[in-house]
Amino acid sequence: MTKQHIQDYLKARGLRKTAFRIELLKLFLESKHSLSHQDIRRKITSTQDKVTIYRGLTTFLEKGLIHKVLDANQVFRYALTIEENPEDAPKHNHAHFLCKECHNTFCLYEVKLPEYKDVDGFQVINSKLTLEGYCPDCI
Ligand SMILES: [Zn+2]
């Protein structure tokens, strides 16, 4: 994804493009696995301010640019929710993969979740599918 594409994404989501937001989005685009708060703080260079980073993540979550993924320790990590076309509404409907060796979590964008409507009087608002095993780097 080009720099222009990143800027289009921020614009389509109604976000002002700041050096920090561009860097944050780029960081997600370049990472093969989801990122923890700590990963992000270590890698970001445009700010070291915890609050700025926290707010940036919250804004990206609200705008649907990223989503949360639970790791093996039940700690949240963050990953991109990117549609080909910046104008399309982001949908999070894929499975996640947890590597038992490097403990990274990965988005399996091709593995779509089945869509459940109401089941026997239960109203479904969220579903998760987590696969575990060894990632290509750890096999
Ligand atoms: Zn691994």
Ligand SMILES: [Zn+2]
């Ligand atoms: Zn994901």
